[in-house]
Amino acid sequence: DAGITQSPRHKVTETGTPVTLRCHQTENHRYMYWYRQDPGHGLRLIHYSYGVKDTDKGEVSDGYSVSRSKTEDFLLTLESATSSQTSVYFCAISESEQETQYFGPGTRLLVL
C-alpha cells in the first residue's frame, strides 16, 4: 500500500466552525489530490497540488481551500463548515499526472 495517512479519520463539528484535514505521504510523490465522496456522486475532485505551493481547483472547490508547504503534506481547510460539506474525504497521490492515483484511508466528516 502507498504510504498515505489522513488525520483525523473521523470528525464531528458544528456549522460555521473552521476545519482542517491533513494528508501525509511518505512516497515523495509530486501530485496530491483531495476528493469528496457522496452517495450518487462518486468521487469528485476538490483541489489538487502539482508541487510545493502549487495548487489548483477541481470541480467542487467552493468553500474549500488548500495549502502545501512541504512535499509530504497537503492540507484541506473548510473555512466555515456547512452541512452540505458532510462527506467522506479522500486524499490521493501520484508520481505524475499520467500515473495511477493511490488513495488514503479517508476522513469521515459530519457537520451538524
Added chain:
Amino acid sequence: EDKVVQSPLSLVVHEGDTVTLNCSYEVTNFRSLLWYKQEKKAPTFLFMLTSSGIEKKSGRLSSILDKKELFSILNITATQTGDSAIYLCAVRYLRGAQKLVFGQGTRLTINP
C-alpha cells in the same frame, strides 16, 4: 460536460457467477481509463487502460477498453464473497492539467 456513467448501479449475484460491469464515458481529450475496487475503505487500483482492444487481466478479473464506442467493461469470473465491493470507473482527460472524473460506482454483492 465531461461525464462517466456506470451500469448497473447495483448487482446481486451468487458465488461462482460471472459478472460484467459497464463504464461509458463522454470526455474531451481522453487519456486513460482506470478501474478501482472500494470495500469499506479507500479505493484500491485494479487496472489502467489506454489502448483499445487490449485486455488487461489479473486473476479472475479482466478489463477491456473500446475507444471508438467510448466504453469499458470489467469482468469477474467465478465470483467469491470477497469480490463484494463498489467498483469505480474513472477517466483521465486533459483540460489544462490531466484530471480524473469518476462514475457513480457499481455496488456488487456476492451471496454465498
